[in-house]
Amino acid sequence: MANPMPARAAEQSGTATSDAIVEVRDICKRYGDIEALRGINLEFERGKLTTLLGPSGCGKTTLLKIIAGLVPATSGQIRINGKVVTGPGPERAFVFQDFALMPWATVLRNVSFGLELKGVPQAERHRIAKHYISEVGLSGFEEKYPHELSGGMRQRVGIARAFSVNADVLLLDEPFSAVDEQNRRKFQEDLLQLVEKERKTFLFVTHSIEEAVYVSDRIVLLSPRPGRVSQIIEPNIDRSAAPDVIRRDKGYLDVVEEIWQGLRQYAE
Numbered sequence: 001m002a003n004p005m006p007a008r009a010a011e012q013s014g015t016a017t018s019d020a021i022v023e024v025r026d027i028c029k030r031y032g033d034i035e036a037l038r039g040i041n042l043e044f045e046r047g048k049l050t051t052l053l054g055p056s057g058c059g060k061t062t063l064l065k066i067i068a069g070l071v072p073a074t075s076g077q078i079r080i081n082g083k084v085v086t087g088p089g090p091e092r093a094f095v096f097q098d099f100a101l102m103p104w105a106t107v108l109r110n111v112s113f114g115l116e117l118k119g120v121p122q123a124e125r126h127r128i129a130k131h132y133i134s135e136v137g138l139s140g141f142e143e144k145y146p147h148e149l150s151g152g153m154r155q156r157v158g159i160a161r162a163f164s165v166n167a168d169v170l171l172l173d174e175p176f177s178a179v180d181e182q183n184r185r186k187f188q189e190d191l192l193q194l195v196e197k198e199r200k201t202f203l204f205v206t207h208s209i210e211e212a213v214y215v216s217d218r219i220v221l222l223s224p225r226p227g228r229v230s231q232i233i234e235p236n237i238d239r240s241a242a243p244d245v246i247r248r249d250k251g252y253l254d255v256v257e258e259i260w261q262g263l264r265q266y267a268e
């Protein structure tokens, strides 16, 4: 069911896709004396979900923020749809670890806020926001405030907000880290449905190998600091199978093990 590409072949295809929406070219990042990233070259294809995985501190969040235009690279270049990134832009939406919701605003206002900033008239932005609130399973919660929601529900608000602005690229930094395992699995299913339905490009950071293999078209393993691309794996999961069948599938488990072995060298 899961058929990982040999790392070398995948590495080549990982930097030679023709339909790349995001291009990362020779990115290096220093924070003072700390060298966080060194010589990162990657391309991200339209409509695919790529996960960044690697030891703590290897620069996953930094890379995501550089792509978002929230943090400048020390050297190198990011291109989105061929255009060089100089700051944040409407074609990219960042879903933060803590969701960054406005506590004083309702779910509806939070989800439609990006559209409000763009000057979209209220009726239109509420129509769009309600559509995505429903897509993430929060219909009926439009008038609730963030403190009235569980962590998982707040996460859904963050995702609905990212979808509402109709960004081509969604950058998700450990979006499921604050929710329990049951909800996490539900979100993984939701995420896969959204990837299929919306044809957006997803860049996803997680610490969970299982989660990465379950949701990703491609997994980029980064080495410890300074982060470099150490391996690219394409799990090739047959998503037509039921979730519990996939999670028990030998091919799926083999990819999980392969990645674990790849990362284990850094833990020892």
Ligand SMILES: Nc1ncnc2c1ncn2[C@@H]1O[C@H](COP(=O)(O)OP(=O)(O)OP(=O)(O)O)[C@@H](O)[C@H]1O
Binding pocket: 031, 034, 036, 054, 055, 056, 057, 058, 059, 060, 061, 062, 063, 225
């Ligand atoms: N604003 C900053 N100023 C100084 N150093 C920073 C800053 N942000 C990150 N770093 C350092 O850069 C390195 C990479 O950090 P980053 O958060 O990108 O890693 P990460 O792989 O996302 O980590 P984790 O998995 O623990 O979330 C770390 O050593 C971190 O301490």
